[in-house]
Amino acid sequence: MPAILQVNYRPSAAQQQLPAAARHASAERINALPGFRWKIWIGSAENGLRGGIYLFDDAASAKSWSDQVSKALTEAGGTELTARIFEVNDELSALTHAPLGAVPVA
Numbered sequence: 001m002p003a004i005l006q007v008n009y010r011p012s013a014a015q016q017q018l019p020a021a022a023r024h025a026s027a028e029r030i031n032a033l034p035g036f037r038w039k040i041w042i043g044s045a046e047n048g049l050r051g052g053i054y055l056f057d058d059a060a061s062a063k064s065w066s067d068q069v070s071k072a073l074t075e076a077g078g079t080e081l082t083a084r085i086f087e088v089n090d091e092l093s094a095l096t097h098a099p100l101g102a103v104p105v106a
Contacts, residue, residue, distance in 0.1 A: 002037070002088040002100060005062040007069060008051035012077025015050075030054075035061025038099070049080075055100065059085055 030039055035057035043050040056062040066083040073081055093100055 001058060002090065003056050003059040003062040004086040004088055005054040005056060005066050005083065006051070006086070007054070007066070007073075007081070007083045008042075008049055009073050009078040009081040010048055011050050012079070015073075015076055015078060030065075033061070033065055036065070037101070055088070059087065 027039075030036060033056075037055040037057065039055075040053045041050075042052060054062065054065065056065070062085045066085060070081055070083050088098075088100065090100065
């Protein structure tokens with residue numbers, strides 16, 4: 001069953017200054033994760049928060065990445081980190097046009 005991982009955190013000053021090339025490299029690493037389908041990168045300049053919403057093939061894949069990314073973000077100075085995993089209701093999600101399949105890389 002597909003699983004959503006939602007991660008939110010307050011980035012450190014160093015994390016806020018990462019160049020675009022570093023963010024692109026991070027995206028490429030994420031693309032290679034076991035069970036990974038897609039990620040939506042989110043942020044709120046007003047609240048000073050960043051994060052992501054990920055879709056994985058299953059909860060075990062989501063949990064594995066949650067553990068890794070939580071450690072990495074915290075070690076890099078991120079604070080107020082939350083990571084939550086949710087089961088996906090395929091039937092209702094399909095009715096509301098959720099993009100549950102893999103998204104091709106352009």
